[in-house]
Amino acid sequence: MSEDTTIDRSKEKPVTYTSLLSDFNRIGVKPGMTLLVHSSRSSIGWVCGGVVSLIKALEDMLTPDGTLVMPAHSSDLSDPANWGNPPVPVAWWDIIRKEMPVYDVSLPAPG
Numbered sequence: 001m002s003e004d005t006t007i008d009r010s011k012e013k014p015v016t017y018t019s020l021l022s023d024f025n026r027i028g029v030k031p032g033m034t035l036l037v038h039s040s041r042s043s044i045g046w047v048c049g050g051v052v053s054l055i056k057a058l059e060d061m062l063t064p065d066g067t068l069v070m071p072a073h074s075s076d077l078s079d080p081a082n083w084g085n086p087p088v089p090v091a092w093w094d095i096i097r098k099e100m101p102v103y104d105v106s107l108p109a110p111g
Contacts, residue, residue, distance in 0.1 A: 007046045015047045020057035031063040037070050077103055 047053050058068050080088050080096040
């Protein structure tokens with residue numbers, strides 16, 4: 001989804017760190033909880049600060065006593081022989097396998 005579409009779907013104002021805290025509180029997120037989150041960011045709306053604000057709000061709601069679990073799906077970190085959207089040439093497979101960086105939790109999420 002384009003950023004323009006996400007902005008259009010955000011109603012009257014942007015989603016912010018502060019509004020996320022309020023929303024999480026309203027739906028029952030409490031300090032110390034274990035929370036599994038799987039969400040389409042665009043369904044939340046346009047978030048000021050993007051994924052950083054979203055994750056920070058979740059972590060701050062849960063506090064250090066809580067646990068935030070989020071899937072880290074990445075089709076790029078898979079065997080290129082199985083890629084179909086788009087497929088890459090067979091001649092590239094060994095190069096990709098050798099050169100693709102491994103997952104690094106300290107790097108920001110793409111997108």
